[in-house]
Amino acid sequence: MAVKIRLARRGRAKKPFYHIVVADSRSPRDGKFIEKIGIYNPLTVPATIEIDRDRAFEWLMKGAQPTETARSILRYKGVLFRKHLDKGVKKGAFSQEEADKLYSEFISNKDENIMKKVDKVRQEKEALVRKMSGLDVPIKVQKVEVKKVEAIKEEVVKEELAKEEVVSEEATTVEATTEEVTTQEVTTEEVVSEETTTEEATSEETTNEEK
Numbered sequence: 001m002a003v004k005i006r007l008a009r010r011g012r013a014k015k016p017f018y019h020i021v022v023a024d025s026r027s028p029r030d031g032k033f034i035e036k037i038g039i040y041n042p043l044t045v046p047a048t049i050e051i052d053r054d055r056a057f058e059w060l061m062k063g064a065q066p067t068e069t070a071r072s073i074l075r076y077k078g079v080l081f082r083k084h085l086d087k088g089v090k091k092g093a094f095s096q097e098e099a100d101k102l103y104s105e106f107i108s109n110k111d112e113n114i115m116k117k118v119d120k121v122r123q124e125k126e127a128l129v130r131k132m133s134g135l136d137v138p139i140k141v142q143k144v145e146v147k148k149v150e151a152i153k154e155e156v157v158k159e160e161l162a163k164e165e166v167v168s169e170e171a172t173t174v175e176a177t178t179e180e181v182t183t184q185e186v187t188t189e190e191v192v193s194e195e196t197t198t199e200e201a202t203s204e205e206t207t208n209e210e211k
Helices: 053-061 068-076 079-091 096-132 139-210
Strands: 003-012 015-024 035-041 048-051
Touching: 003 053, 003 068, 035 053, 048 068, 053 079, 068 079, 079 096
Parallel strands: none
Antiparallel strands: 003 015, 015 035, 035 048
């Protein structure tokens, strides 16, 4: 019996996801299968792939043949690389410990790259949401705008203070002018009073002389 590792379609119309299954090659694509070893969802960004690497490796070593898509998934998840290392161990190219170390490093690097890609996609989505909501303003630009607003406020306050000083000076000048005018008026009244007194005295002397 020929055994294949392939995808079995699930989901509804235009929104598919797939089960990664081990099945008889004679069975229909979405028919009976021997074992389910993972899932594949191509609609997410990046694509969601969950697979039991150990079971996939065991089936490969038993002679199961993956389809093209399944082979790409197994290569991406490092299962084919593990098979390659196992062949190297059997040929004596390196020890099992070295093979395990190389495989662990490969998996850790692969998982790290996947997480970086996930973070990048998340940041792009957040940036798009901020842009659509009108909040896509860099922090540096916001700081510059705040500084500009503060500078404008300071200028306005300075202008208002300058205006108040000018008004105060004008009021002081007016008061000083008023006081000078008042003083002049008082002096004039005193002069007039003295002149009147002098005239009255002259008139009295003239009257006395006539008598």
